[in-house]
Amino acid sequence: MKWLLGCCTLLLCCTAAPAPADTGTNVPDAVTRKSGLRLTPMSRPSQLYAANCQGCHGETGVSVAEIPPLAGRIGYFVRVPAGRAYLMQVPNVALNPNSDRAIAEMMNWVLTTFSRAQLPEDFRPYSAEEVGRLRRERIDVKARRGQIVEELVAEHEIPSADWLAY
Amino acid sequence: MKPISRTGFDRWMEHMSRRTAQRTSRRGFLSLCGGWVVATTALPLLPVSRRAQAADPHEKALAARKFASEFANKAQTTDPTRCDYWRYCSSDGYLCACCGGGPNVCPPGTSPSPTSWIGSCINPDDGKTYLIAYRDCCGQDSCGRCACLGEEGDMPSYRPQVNNDIVWCFGASSMVYHCSSAALVGLAE
Numbered sequence: 001m002k003w004l005l006g007c008c009t010l011l012l013c014c015t016a017a018p019a020p021a022d023t024g025t026n027v028p029d030a031v032t033r034k035s036g037l038r039l040t041p042m043s044r045p046s047q048l049y050a051a052n053c054q055g056c057h058g059e060t061g062v063s064v065a066e067i068p069p070l071a072g073r074i075g076y077f078v079r080v081p082a083g084r085a086y087l088m089q090v091p092n093v094a095l096n097p098n099s100d101r102a103i104a105e106m107m108n109w110v111l112t113t114f115s116r117a118q119l120p121e122d123f124r125p126y127s128a129e130e131v132g133r134l135r136r137e138r139i140d141v142k143a144r145r146g147q148i149v150e151e152l153v154a155e156h157e158i159p160s161a162d163w164l165a166y
Numbered sequence: 167m168k169p170i171s172r173t174g175f176d177r178w179m180e181h182m183s184r185r186t187a188q189r190t191s192r193r194g195f196l197s198l199c200g201g202w203v204v205a206t207t208a209l210p211l212l213p214v215s216r217r218a219q220a221a222d223p224h225e226k227a228l229a230a231r232k233f234a235s236e237f238a239n240k241a242q243t244t245d246p247t248r249c250d251y252w253r254y255c256s257s258d259g260y261l262c263a264c265c266g267g268g269p270n271v272c273p274p275g276t277s278p279s280p281t282s283w284i285g286s287c288i289n290p291d292d293g294k295t296y297l298i299a300y301r302d303c304c305g306q307d308s309c310g311r312c313a314c315l316g317e318e319g320d321m322p323s324y325r326p327q328v329n330n331d332i333v334w335c336f337g338a339s340s341m342v343y344h345c346s347s348a349a350l351v352g353l354a355e
Contacts, residue, residue, distance in 0.1 A: 025353055028291030029252070030244045031269055032350070039353040042297070047354050050297050054351070055284045055327065056336070064280045064337030092327060 045109030048102055052092070053110075061114035068166055075111055075118025076164060079157045083148045088126070088134035090141060101128035103135070228293040237318055238288035249314035253298050256285035257316045258330035259346035262303055264312035270349035272303035278347065279304050280337040283328055285319045286354055297351035302343055304335035309345040 024038035042050065050059075057063055061071035077083035087107060088094065096103060104126040111119060145166075152158045226232075231239045241252040246269035247261060253269055254261070266273035282301040289296055321328040333343045 025292060025294060027296065027350065027353075028243050028289055029350075030246060037350075039296075039350075041355055042352045047297065047352070050351055051284050051286065052327070055282045055299065058280075059351075066337055067281070 043109070044102070045106045046113075048098060048106040049110060052096060052098070052106075061110070070110060071114040072118065073115060073164060075115030075123075076152060076158055077148065078111065078123060079118075079120045080148065080151050080155065082144075082151060085134045085137070086139070086144055086148055088131055089137055089139045089144070094135040094138065099128070100132035100135070104128045104131045107131070224293055228290075231290060233288045233290070233293065235288045235318060237316060238290050241287075241290045243289060243291050247312060249312070249316070252289050253287055253296075253348035253350070254314055255287035255316045255318040256298070256320055256330055257300055257314055257346050257348055258320070259302070259313070259343070260309040261312035261314055262309075262345040262347040265303075265309035265345045267303065267345065267347065270301075270347050272347060273306075273309070273345065276303040276305045276344045277338055277340075278302075279335045282334050282349075283330065283332075284351060285328070287318065295354040297354055299349045299351050300330060300334065301347050301349055302334040302338075303345050303347060304333075304338040304342060305340040306342065306344040308343060 024040040026033070026036060026038050056067050057070055058067075061074075062069045074087070077087055088103075093103060093107070098106075108125040111123075149158075149161050149164045152164065153161055158164060233239055235255065237250075237255040238252065241250050241255070242248070243252050245251060246253075246263040249261070251263075251269065261269075262271065262273055263269050267276075272278045279302045282299040284297055284299050286295050286297050288294070317330075319328060320330045323329045323331055326332055333341065335341045335343060
């Protein structure tokens, strides 16, 4: 009899014990189930970057030669007003179906994650209002980029145009 | 021992009562009752699956397979060589898993494209949304096995960054398409 009571008590204790701490999701999948791979949810801006930019620009902001790297570079653009506007006027940002707020969050995340060292000291994050205003303008991307790089060189923000060669 | 009564019935009753008192244990009876009380209350607490009765809408959707995605409602997570494997919700092309590779491994002789388009699929087993990179394997002629067409999130080709008709071999050593793989990028939401 005692063993039965003991078992019952043990069962009660087991079912009442707190669940183990959540360390992400083990992806239920034929390939990953065995590996025990666990994933934690991505932050909203990094998710937006992954779904809209990462395919070409790469997970770490660096990709193949045909695609301009973001890592260690994109921050320079924010040093002049025209460059700050340019980041919102490149076609896939300007025409992106996401909200101004979501794009502001995403671009602030990209700048501080991939290019913090290149940001100006007085860097202000983009606001939703600013994004909405800036991305209404359509530009000739290649010509505008050339002008901005020249301006950055003239203002001694970068040593030469090669720093931001395409 | 002096009998209480002389009648046969009384004697019989007395005999039975004394026998019961001598041969059974009150504590044993009590513990048996207690055991039953605890066991019957503890049994419903056992960790059995009660997913179908759960009130949580997420759990309900999981049990009934009613996701926002038609593809996920019919998808499976065990066989990457079939079109209804959950990661292929937006895949258009030949499955690398049927061509000597895996769902996220290129077959020998081909190389993964450094660029891809990224979509998202719901895993029907946990109901969560995962970001998936549709990475083409390039460098050999078309594989030709397991042609699948998933169209979730696919946009017309004037939105090329989210179009799956395009050969995504940009930046690869060769623009010749062989098959499509689907690599996990991360967990959304």
